[in-house]
Amino acid sequence: MIPASIKSLLREPLLNFIVLGAALFIGYTYLKPDVGLDSPHQIALTLDELAQLEMLFESQWHRPPTPEEFTAMIESKVRQKVLYREALVMGLDKNDEIVERAHGAEDAVPCRGHRCCP
Numbered sequence: 770m771i772p773a774s775i776k777s778l779l780r781e782p783l784l785n786f787i788v789l790g791a792a793l794f795i796g797y798t799y800l801k802p803d804v805g806l807d808s809p810h811q812i813a814l815t816l817d818e819l820a821q822l823e824m825l826f827e828s829q830w831h832r833p834p835t836p837e838e839f840t841a842m843i844e845s846k847v848r849q850k851v852l853y854r855e856a857l858v859m860g861l862d863k864n865d866e867i868v869e870r871a872h873g874a875e876d877a878v879p880c881r882g883h884r885c886c887p
């Protein structure tokens with residue numbers, strides 16, 4: 770038989786909440802797929818990005834790239850992503866008109882009454 774003090778402890782809502790929360794946290798940590806991890810030290814190109822590189826080469830040179838050319842394109846794309854991340858860390862994206870245009874800042878805020886707007 771279970772002692773009365775343990776029975777009353779098991780009925781405590783806070784304890785039940787903590788135990789259930791811990792079980793969910795542990796279960797999620799061990800069972801979740803590790804897809805989409807954005808490690809600052811890992812660069813991953815998707816299949817779509819690789820296909821885009823190949824299509825770009827074929828549209829420019831009218832032939833598929835050789836394995837050496839394709840490897841060089843991949844290395845260039847990875848280098849570009851590394852430089853982009855370093856620029857973000859250095860804060861070079863702040864107050865940059867080109868970056869703001871690329872992220873659609875002009876479209877996000879409607880122009881009101883300014884002489885540049887038709």
